[in-house]
Amino acid sequence: MTTVTSTPVLRRTLRWSAGITVGLAFVGACIGWLLAAERGLISAITGVVLTAVFLAITAISLLVANRWYGSPLYVPIFFAIVLGSWLAKFILFFITLTLLRGQNWIEPMIFFVAVVISVLTTLVLDTIILLRSGLVRRPGSGHGPADPMSSGQARASTRT
Template sequence: MSSSPVSSTPILRTVLVWSGTVTAVLAVVGAVVGFLVAGTTGLWSALAGVLVAAVFLGITGASILIANRWYGNELYVPIFFGIVMGGWILKFVVFIAILFILRGQPWIEPAVFFVALVASVLASLAIDVVVMLRMRVPNVSDVELPTDPDAGDRTDGHTETR
């Protein structure tokens, strides 16, 4: 697989890998703590909270990675924003639907669900910060500089004399 010329691709891949690992840890810890706090209901509530957060936080990174595949295409910008905005709208609609569906379920303990959801979101934000601080990306990226004006590629009408 060739590397993408878009500088955000390795960052997003790293974020998704780390998020998957942290989600697995949070699921185990949340299930144990949820079970100790509220029994089986707490266990399922914690797992549901972690899963909901993981899916919705992963959709953004995945949609950007998918959209970056069109880099270099003349329609890259509209395709990119169409995919990313479509993903955000989908997340919003599905999140509201999930909250309405889970709201009245007898197997959901609202406090455990909420704490698991918030813990997962905070862990995701921490991962984003750590990955961004550790990645080595130039200040100016995804830019192709013009060639040497002395080589005849100058387009501003000026000629340089020596």
């Protein structure tokens, strides 16, 4: 069975995300402690860890779904796993926020800022890893036409 091209990229993303999560949790815990003592520390760590878990669910579901690559049922299995994980994540997200809402050990603003910074950091990390992976052709990279319509073959096929 061949490996899907995205598998090493997804694994690299998970490894780097784990490292970034540890760093963000440490920095968030320190800042949270300075701003709101124990409540701030717990809120920052909770926000960072929950974000990491929810973002990792997607990458893990893609890795699991890629195991069926080459199977005649790959496409339906892939979409069932990925969409199922998104639905589960959506439901778990609302359950988690409902349970955390109003807890006296959560500092809402620190929790919110930790979640936002974690999401933005992970998006930047994912973008950097994807761009360095070679899966995406950047304009002017010399690896072929950036625009498929710029090749003669593509133009010839669109003429009537």
